[in-house]
Amino acid sequence: MKAHFINGQFTPGHSRTEIVVHNPATEDVLDMARSERRPTVLVNVDHSMKIMTEETFGPAIPLMTYNDFEEAIRLTNDSIYGLGACVYTSDAKKAKMFFEEVKAGTIWINDPLTDTTPGRSAG
Numbered sequence: 121m122k123a124h125f126i127n128g129q130f131t132p133g134h135s136r137t138e139i140v141v142h143n144p145a146t147e148d149v150l151d152m153a154r155s156e157r158r159p160t161v162l163v164n165v166d167h168s169m170k171i172m173t174e175e176t177f178g179p180a181i182p183l184m185t186y187n188d189f190e191e192a193i194r195l196t197n198d199s200i201y202g203l204g205a206c207v208y209t210s211d212a213k214k215a216k217m218f219f220e221e222v223k224a225g226t227i228w229i230n231d232p233l234t235d236t237t238p239g240r241s242a243g
Contacts, residue, residue, distance in 0.1 A: 173199050189214055193221050206232040 159179040186192040205224040
C-alpha cells in the first residue's frame with residue numbers, strides 16, 4: 121500500500137490500522153493520474169490520527185471501537201469542527217443523551233444525511 125491518503129491524514133503501515141475496503145484494481149487508495157480518491161474504510165484507528173479529528177474531503181470512513189457510550193460521546197466531541205454527528209441505536213435514552221451532549225451543528229439519529237437537500241437551508 122502506498123503512503124498517499126487524504127492530504128496526510130492517514131499513513132498506511134501504522135502499527136494497527138488496516139485498510140479493509142478499497143478499489144481492488146490498485147493497491148493505492150489515491151489515483152495520482154486522475155486525482156481521485158477511492159472509497160476506503162479504515163479500521164483500528166484512534167484519535168491520535170488526523171483522520172479521526174480533522175474534516176476529511178474524500179470518500180473515506182474510519183471505524184473506531186469504544187468502551188462505553190460516554191466514551192463514544194467524548195470521542196465524538198474531540199474535534200474543533202463539530203459539523204455533524206450520527207448515532208445508530210434502538211435505545212431511546214442513549215439517543216437522547218447523544219442529542220443533548222454531542223456538540224455538533226447537525227445530529228442524526230438512525231438516519232444520517234436526510235436533510236442535506238441543496239438549497240433547502242441555503243435559500
